[in-house]
Amino acid sequence: MKLDNVDVKILEILQRDGRASFRDIAKKVGITTPTVSSKVAMYEQMGILKGFGAVLDTDALGEISILLSVKSKPSDVPKVADMLKEFEEVREVYLIGGSWVHAKATLTDSTHLNEFISALTKIQEILDYDYKAIVGTIKEESRAVLSEGINAVLTCFYCRKPMHDKPVKIKLDGKDHFLCCPTCVKEYKKKYEKLKKGI
Template sequence: MIGLNLRLHWIYVPYLSSGRSIRLQINTVIMNPNLDDVDRKILRELQTDGRASFRDISSRIGVSTPTVSARVQAMTDMGLIKGYSTLLDADMLGQVSVILTINAKPSHLEDVYERLMEDEMVRQIFILSDSRLLCMLSFYNQVKYKMFIETISKIPEILSMDASMILKAPKENQRAALTDEAGLLIRCYYCGHMIHDEGVKIKMDGKYHYLCCPVCSKLYKEKYEKLRKSA
């Protein structure tokens, strides 16, 4: 599991109005971001049945119900568990599914991405190499599909497109493949660097925030407080 312990840190930071450094005391919760066998077992159970109760999961994997609850909450707080949704059969709804590859101008890739995100018929988008986007689309009929293609073909930042209709989907799983080698990658909320070995976990306004070191933790708190006061 994500190990936690409390440590007292003394850090030296530059004092803004002078060339001197001041010593600051920071109490931080140090975390070791990793997944153990229990975490993986819980995640596999949830991937198999997102409606399973914590009690059912605990009986199947041999741990207590509070353990399952605490671990699910921790993995939800850090964003590993994004949520729970109902999977619908597109074929039974009479939908036509299409894979669309888009080549866009490199400098406007994000603009095209944001534009496509607004359309409900665009079910998934992946940013690929060479300034390409891969989109999974679903439509109720060919007319709506053609209207969509005609609309986005007018976007000047799109250079070319290639579409293929999905005839069958023999295998349709979540993108996250949970193997025994699966680790945990968390980016620092302040500097954006990947958190390795040990990181800092702080709680503000009922939500946990993850930082790579005590310095980023302090700077993030200051930035957070300024944003909250100006809101």
């Protein structure tokens, strides 16, 4: 889906202020409130908009943030990244290719930091590690840089593969769902019905 001028404006407002009301957004962008509401629902369904979390200042909370690099055999990298992800302390995990995984972690104090590092050293697949405490944060912004014409890569709601061609759009309970092929449409509808009956 190509983002147009209106999408960019809405997403920019929300990225700056997750609490902006749909009414205020509608006024600023020059569209109706229901349009904003349905567009935001679509961004969420498409996975462009992942949530409206509060931004807490870890410095003000007296916490320690570290930049962490861990080394493993390249074949173990996915497994190590998965294990890192499971730590509550780990806030961000990045794959950069090769045998290193980079992460950012936040710890409450130095005892917590020591416990965390000792837990890491118990993971067999981790061959080496290095970390540096962050002593100052000069800039920290969400990474999405918005501009008109950006092609949002949708992932199929069923098989989760990125869809570079035009997705199949189906409406279920008044909401849009995007799928890559007729097979996924069929399977997705089955799964959707099952889930609905379960609720």
